[in-house]
Amino acid sequence: MRALKIVIPLLLLSACGGEAEQPAPQPLPVETVTIDGQAIPNVIELPGRVTAVRKSEVRARVTGILEQQLLEDGSYVREGQPLFRIDPRELRASLAQTQASLQRAQATAANARAVVERYRPLVEENAISRQEFDAAVATSRAADADVAQIRAQVQAASLQLGYTTVRAPISGRAGRAQVTEGALVSATEATLLTTIEQIDQVYVVFSNSAQDVLSVRRSLADGSLVLAEGGRVPVTLTMSDGSDYPIPGTIDFLDQSVNEATGTVELRARFANPEGILLPGQFVRVRVEAGRYADGIAVPQVAVTMTETGGTVFVIDEEGMAQVRQIKLGAMFDGNWIVESGLQEGDRVITNNIQKLRAGMPVSVASSTPAPASGTAAPAAVQAN
The missing domain is CATH 2.40.30.170 (Efflux pump adaptor protein, beta barrel domain)
Incomplete structure (x- = not known):
């Protein structure tokens, strides 16, 4: 028993001494x-x-039936190139009617100017009253105004007829057509026909x-x-x-x-x-x-x-x-x-x-x-x- 009392403390001291002597970690080389x-x-x-850079939406500017598609979807188009054709017959007839009205108005204006020229020497000789001459001048001016008005209508009708051929506003690559031949396109709704992008x-x-x-x-x-x-x-x-x-x-x-x-x-x-x-x-x-x-x-x-x-x-x-x-x-x-x-x-x-x-x-x-x-x-x- 006495020997055990001496050995046990020595073993404990030996164990404690071993823990104290553990080496420090080595630095990691970096x-x-x-x-x-x-x-x-x-x-x-x-x-x-x-x-x-530029994108243009091609839309209908007149109302009518799309008669023909002139471009190939996805193709390159040049500025001014025809793309679609809208049935022009109704607008062509409207233009002819307006031109006839212009001719009638021009004839009326020519006759009114002739009356004024006949009255001019007569009023100087007091053969007619000044009031009659002034009325003839006013009628001539009104006839000339009618001519100018109807001439403007002819120009508008001609533009409308020109819009039946839809042309490319810019050069570039065209997209696919948004309408098919035979479809009704509307100027009021500005029907989209296609787009062009540069x-x-x-x-x-x-x-x-x-x-x-x-x-x-x-x-x-x-x-x-x-x-x-x-x-x-x-x-x-x-x-x-x-x-x-x-x-x-x-x-x-x-x-x-x-x-x-x-x-x-x-x-x-x-x-x-x-x-x-x-x-x-x-x-x-x-x-x-x-x-x-x-x-x-x-x-x-x-x-x-x-x-x-x-x-x-x-x-x-x-x-x-x-x-x-x-x-x-x-x-x-x-x-x-x-x-x-x-x-x-x-x-x-x-x-x-x-x-x-x-x-x-x-x-x-x-x-x-x-x-x-x-x-x-x-x-x-x-x-x-």
Whole structure:
């Protein structure tokens, strides 16, 4: 028993001594980039919709039966080209009737002028009264007025007859016909026959938040944001299948008012469309490079972890520990995220072993490089606002 009393305390002391001697965790080797201010592009990506530069609705201007369709649906038409023909017989008869009325009025006017000429010497010789001469002059003037009125009616009837041949108001691509031959079209209801759109040049309409527009203007005013030479704002498009549209465009309109319902400002860019790839109504992604920030911050994409609340990175604190830092992401360019807030110059951002890291874990820097330069980098992708 005495021996057991001596052995048990020794075993307990031995066990306690073993726990105290556990080795500290080894620092995880990592690679880092050191944040440094640099020139970065101010790239904005927004959804946009393609619209035609010019669009014309071809409507009936006279009432009648559609006699013939002269165009092929979807074909290219020239300005002034006949598209439809409306039965002209009723209007042709109306024109003939009005022309006959004009001839009768002209004959009446000619007779009235002849009476005036016969009365003129007689009134000077007092062979007739002045009152009779004045009445003849008034009758002649009334007859001339009737001629002018009916001549105008002839012109109107001739125009109406001309409207029975419906012509293209502009050159462009015609849509499908909205009526069929034999249908009754109405001038009163302005029956839609077809539409014509010019798509060799197209507009892309998109909207940006009023807050972002104000931020860009302030940055331009204080010099932190600098536009390209000549004040150009390049615009490129990404199609719905992810491919890039090969021809860049330019912004040609910026609305000067804010949409009260959405809080956005409308912008419009113009693009050449020689191959007809862009179609009216099509949705695209618009990339706008609105200058460059002279002192921006960017980090490699591999260093950023996306969460429900945004992006995070691991930085090394003064004690050599890894710490999680919440950051606000902007656009992405050339494999780098633009950081709007959350990092500052001098921070060391970890770029590898991200899955093994935990907050407060000791790390050792295997290699460190400056943040990637972007002075000549072209934007490759951007984050939607």
